[in-house]
Amino acid sequence: MPPRTGERERCVTGIDGLDTILYGGIPRDNTVLLTGSCGTGKTSLALEFLIHGAVAGENSLFISVTENSEKLLANIIPYKFFDRDLIKSGKLVFIDLPAMYERLGMTKAEMTMEEIDLLVAAIGNLAKELGIRRLVMDSITSVCYKLKTPEKIRDFILKLSKTLSDLNCTSVLVSEIAAQSSAYSTFGVEEAISDGIVLMANLERRGDLLRTLQVIKMRGTMHSRAKYVLDLTPMGVLLVPLLKGGSSAT
Amino acid sequence: MTDTRTAGNVARQLNELMPGSAVSLQMSVDSYLDVMRGVLDMYAGKRDMDTIYVTATISFEAIKRVMAALDIDTSRVYFVDCISHIMMGTEAAQKDERASLVESPTMLENIMLKVEYLMRRSQSKEKLVVIDSINSLAIHNNNWILSEFLHILVSGLRAKDAYTIILSVEEHSTPEIASMVNLVCDSGIRAAKEE
Numbered sequence: 001m002p003p004r005t006g007e008r009e010r011c012v013t014g015i016d017g018l019d020t021i022l023y024g025g026i027p028r029d030n031t032v033l034l035t036g037s038c039g040t041g042k043t044s045l046a047l048e049f050l051i052h053g054a055v056a057g058e059n060s061l062f063i064s065v066t067e068n069s070e071k072l073l074a075n076i077i078p079y080k081f082f083d084r085d086l087i088k089s090g091k092l093v094f095i096d097l098p099a100m101y102e103r104l105g106m107t108k109a110e111m112t113m114e115e116i117d118l119l120v121a122a123i124g125n126l127a128k129e130l131g132i133r134r135l136v137m138d139s140i141t142s143v144c145y146k147l148k149t150p151e152k153i154r155d156f157i158l159k160l161s162k163t164l165s166d167l168n169c170t171s172v173l174v175s176e177i178a179a180q181s182s183a184y185s186t187f188g189v190e191e192a193i194s195d196g197i198v199l200m201a202n203l204e205r206r207g208d209l210l211r212t213l214q215v216i217k218m219r220g221t222m223h224s225r226a227k228y229v230l231d232l233t234p235m236g237v238l239l240v241p242l243l244k245g246g247s248s249a250t
Numbered sequence: 251m252t253d254t255r256t257a258g259n260v261a262r263q264l265n266e267l268m269p270g271s272a273v274s275l276q277m278s279v280d281s282y283l284d285v286m287r288g289v290l291d292m293y294a295g296k297r298d299m300d301t302i303y304v305t306a307t308i309s310f311e312a313i314k315r316v317m318a319a320l321d322i323d324t325s326r327v328y329f330v331d332c333i334s335h336i337m338m339g340t341e342a343a344q345k346d347e348r349a350s351l352v353e354s355p356t357m358l359e360n361i362m363l364k365v366e367y368l369m370r371r372s373q374s375k376e377k378l379v380v381i382d383s384i385n386s387l388a389i390h391n392n393n394w395i396l397s398e399f400l401h402i403l404v405s406g407l408r409a410k411d412a413y414t415i416i417l418s419v420e421e422h423s424t425p426e427i428a429s430m431v432n433l434v435c436d437s438g439i440r441a442a443k444e445e
Contacts, residue, residue: 208357229359233367240362241402245394 008220011134011170014052015045017228017239018198018213026170026196027220031161033140033191035175035184036200041211042174043067044077044232045200046136049172051082052236054091058133061093063123065142069094078234093130097143111146116156124163132169140173141186153189161193184216195219203227203242212242256281256441260288261296263439264415269376272404272414274431277441279421283320285441289380289415291322299413300374302365304330306355306386309339310346313382324348326374330364332357333386355390358399365403369410377412379403384431385422397430404434 010025019025026032036042050060064072073094076082086092101107104122106115127135137143140157147153157173164171173194175185184191184199191197196218203210214227228239260275267273277285294301305313310329317324328348332355344351350364365379381387387396400416407414416431432438 206356208354210357210359229363231360231363231367233363235367235370238363238366238370240359240366243358243395243398243402245392245396245398 010221012052012056013049014056015048015237015239017230017237018045021215021224021226021228021239022218023222026218028170029165029168030195030219031157031164031171031173031193032196032198032218033175033185033194034172034198034200035177035191037177037179037181037202040200040202041213041230041232041237042176042200043072043138045213045237046138046172046174047072047076048079048236050092050134050136051079051086053134054086055081055083057091059091059093059131060134061095061127061130061132061136063095063097063135063137065097065137065139067138069096077232079236080234081236090130093132095126097137106146109146110148111152113152113155116147116152116159120156120159120163123160124167127164127167127169132167135164135169135171136174137171138174139176140190141176144187144190150187150189153187154193157190157193161195200230203229210242213239254284254287256284257288257292260285260439260441261292264289264293264413265297267413267437269411269413270408271437272408272416272435274435274438275415275417275441276420276423276438277417279419281441282419283316285417286317287320287322288441289378290317290324290327291320294326294378295323297376298374299326299376299378300368300372301327301378301380302330302368302372303327303380303382304332304361304365305382306332306390307382309334309337310349311339328368328372330361330368332361355387358387358391358395362399362403362406366406369407369412377410379407379412379414381414381416383417383419384427385419388424388427393426393430397433400430400434 008027011028012025013019034042034046050062053060104118144153147156175190177186184197197216199214199216201212203212210229212227213230215223227242229242231238310331314324330350332352335351335353352360404414
């Protein structure tokens with residue numbers, strides 16, 4: 001969908017339903033918080049966002065914090081549009097953050113303000129060097145556990161967002177929350193700083209468990225705020241509207 | 251085993267449909283097999299179209315057995331089976347590439363998602379979606395949500411120029427179900443045995 005006159009350029013996610021919800025895609029250079037409890041499809045959606053980018057010729061970077069990249073790739077959905085040559089050609093790059101911590105000598109349980117600057121600079125340099133246009137960090141929550149205080153979390157996310165935005169990079173920060181959480185992030189800071197929030201959840205209705213997606217906010221574009229049901233398929237993430245008739249579920 | 255005149259009549263009327271049409275196909279219980287032959291063999295089979303068959307009445311395995319007995323080619327029929335899971339009989343569907351399971355007929359959104367997935371996967375120029383049957387779905391869902399489901403599903407398929415056939419069994423139908431189906435369909439076919 002082409003951008004409307006006066007609207008910001010879009011980073012087309014390639015996920016049809018999501019691009020429709022967002023009136024054409026994520027506004028370029030935005031930092032989006034992709035949040036949800038476990039098993040809601042966050043990593044799959046984030047990966048698909050990168051793969052579509054790489055297929056479209058945009059260099060894409062996945063920064064894995066919790067899971068080893070090898071293991072992640074071994075469990076990837078067999079997407080029809082995924083070709084391992086994207087990795088070989090450098091269009092799709094996987095980096096394990098623990099390895100980066102080690103290289104930077106960040107071995108302590110809590111990062112200092114100087115180390116935050118060092119980490120942001122290292123990610124920024126890497127993104128610049130590789131010409132990255134799409135970046136995913138999975139998960140920001142794990143990084144936040146090393147930051148400890150709301151001030152440091154705020155500082156880290158603000159600096160990271162600015163660095164990536166200045167490089168014309170659209171980023172997705174994956175956030176983990178508890179299943180019944182009413183907040184959009186574990187520390188309550190991440191959601192306030194991000195340009196957008198995409199909430200993924202499990203909805204129980206009469207004993208059935210449905211995976212849902214809802215765009216809570218997205219700066220720089222109009223968007224639907226309705227809840228959608230999704231399926232993770234080899235053709236990618238598919239979305240349909242949540243049916244409301246006669247349902248007592250919230 | 252089947253009444254070819256009834257099957258032929260069904261196929262003839264289906265052949266007159268415009269792309270993107272949705273049709274209500276009413277039948278009596280004893281004309282089910284004739285309808286199967288008319289829809290899958292004499293209509294979809296002859297036109298080389300992929301069929302997405304949503305079954306909420308009997309398992310896909312049982313339907314495949316019936317079709318095999320009728321000598322109907324099912325190589326281009328893809329099933330969305332909403333019943334095997336609740337019968338705890340998913341083994342066959344898990345092994346069959348042409349079967350997609352929906353955990354329960356109450357998961358109407360997941361039925362739409364499986365249909366969408368199969369639509370995207372299909373290479374066929376023309377596509378047919380069969381809902382078997384609205385009466386079975388009505389056992390598990392209230393009329394409001396079922397009506398909303400039909401409206402969204404049929405509108406989406408219409409936009410893709412796919413044909414939709416909604417089967418209903420006369421003996422199990424109610425005025426509410428008939429009205430719900432009529433609201434989304436362009437035309438109706440009644441399959442009855444020729445006297």
